[in-house]
Amino acid sequence: MLKNVMVGLLLLTAAVGCKNETEKKAVESTPELTAENEAIPEPEYEFGYNLSDYKVVRDTIKNGDSFGAILQNHRLGYPEIYHIVEAAKDSFNVASLQAGKPYTLLCSKEDSLQRPVSFIYEPNRVDYVVIDFKDSTTVRKESKPLKLVEREVSGVINSSLYETFQENDVNILVAYRMADIYAWTIDFFRIQEGDRFKVIFTEKFVEDSISVGIGEIKAAYFEHKGEPVYAFPFETDSVKHIVDYFDDNAKNLRRAFLRSPVQFSRISSRYNLKRRIAYYGYKVRPHKGTDFAAPIGTPILATANGTVIESRRKGGNGNYVKIKHNSTYTTQYLHMQKRLVKVGDFVKQGDIIGTIGMTGNTGGPHVCYRFWKNGKQVDPFRQDLPDAEPISDELKEKYNEHISPVKQRLDAITFPAEPAEEMNSEATITSNE
Known part of the structure; x- marks a missing residue:
């Protein structure tokens, strides 16, 4: 009887020992289950990079910031920055960075100083520019998926x-x-x-x-x-x-012409050949245009398809653009802040040709819209304009x-x-x- 009990205890001890040895070998053969490996983060991809491979710095361009100053603040030396700018200049002008736009720096984890190896600039919510200088400088212009x-x-x-x-x-x-x-x-x-x-x-x-x-x-x-x-x-x-x-x-x-060269504006002064102005002693000063008031910087649209025949600054007109639409009709847009087209450009109806400003003789931000029919300035709102x-x-x-x-x-x-x-x-x- 005692002999049988002793044999049973020996078998139980051997079984427990085998189980422990098996569990030990299983743990040793599956290192991915260790706590250290479980802490490895999932890859996070953006801009074509696995961000988990880098120290990521996100910020926005501040007033007074420059590409060189940003990289210098992150421990890159001037000679390195100079070579990056020179290598990138044919693809991207680093001086075009705008205040308020976001940028991202990818910094090397292998470098004890964690200096940047890539600069990503986002001029808008869709497009981005990647300047990669880890080995040699390359520039990529990409767009986020829509x-x-x-x-x-x-x-x-x-x-x-x-x-x-x-x-x-x-x-x-x-x-x-x-x-x-x-x-x-x-x-x-x-x-x-x-x-x-x-x-x-x-x-x-x-x-x-x-x-x-x-x-x-x-x-x-x-x-x-x-x-x-x-x-x-x-x-x-x-x-x-x-x-x-x-x-x-x-x-x-x-119609062949838009009603207005500015969206959601108001007419501040209509075409009026008998207009009298207090500043000139209420003398008759014909107004051969229609004024559309809007904030400075508001886009000005071409009211019809045509070719730009003038784009210049002159006297009381300030900055202006003149477009010939056909042998009958021509339009002109005065007092622009900026002119965005040049002589010879073909523009389509609705294209932005400039922005509202106060150049020339003007008391407030607006565009003076002038309309020619057969070489004579007329009121566009009194014309029987053709359909498209x-x-x-x-x-x-x-x-x-x-x-x-x-x-x-x-x-x-x-x-x-x-x-x-x-x-x-x-x-x-x-x-x-």
Whole structure:
């Protein structure tokens, strides 16, 4: 009996010993399960780098900062900086860094001083420039991946289109684009309470949540004074890639000229050949232009396609641009802060040709818009201006097939419920993604 008990104890001891040895070998053979290895961070990729391989420094360009000063502050010597600037200058001008823009430094973990080996500059939310100088200096200009989200929005105007979008956190660029599309069919300075709209558009996002602008307005509907106007984009010239917006009857919504060279501005002085000015003793001083007041720096748009025939600064006109559109029409834009086109440039309707300023004889920031017809300055608002090119007869069937499904979709979008009386001062909007 005692012998059997002793044998049992020996077998149990041997089994426990084997189990412990097996567990010990298992631990030794799987080093990835150790606490030290579990602490290794997951790779984080950005700008084409694994950020976990570097010490990452993020900051923004301050007033007075320069590329060289930033690198010197992180322990790079002047000779090294000079060689980096020289090697990069043909691809990127380091003097173009703008205050307020973000930058990232990737610093070496292998260097005891942790000096930078790469500089990344972000001039906007989408694009970035990489200057890599770990071994030899290289420059890359890249863009972050964009995500396009299609949205449907409908609303009832109780204040203005601009405020409707702004108050309800819808990208204001949609309002600007709709104002462009309907520039000749609807006066957005005079829209009324109760006017309604629907729009299908795409919005651009980076990093899934940061809006960086809008893409295409795929369809729109605006009801002004009870009259509905549809708008659908359609390419009428596949060679020149000309896209215009047409209504549901294939009528072009655009005219050959925009109403205004400035979006959402106000007319501060109209064309008036009998204008009298107090400064000149109320003598008649003809005003042969139309003044559009807007803040300094506001973009000025070409009102029609044409070729720049003058771009200069002269006397009371200040900085100005003059565009010849055809043998009949010419336009001129005075008092610019900056001119962004030069003689000989071909510009399309809506292109930015300069910015609002106060150069020349002017009492406030505005653009004086002058309009010539057959060599004579005239009031553009009293001209029977031509329509833009219509859809050709051979394309109408294709156009109707193109708009049919999107029109059905647009018609299916419902308007929000009318607001209660005590909330009439607020805009109402619905949005579906």
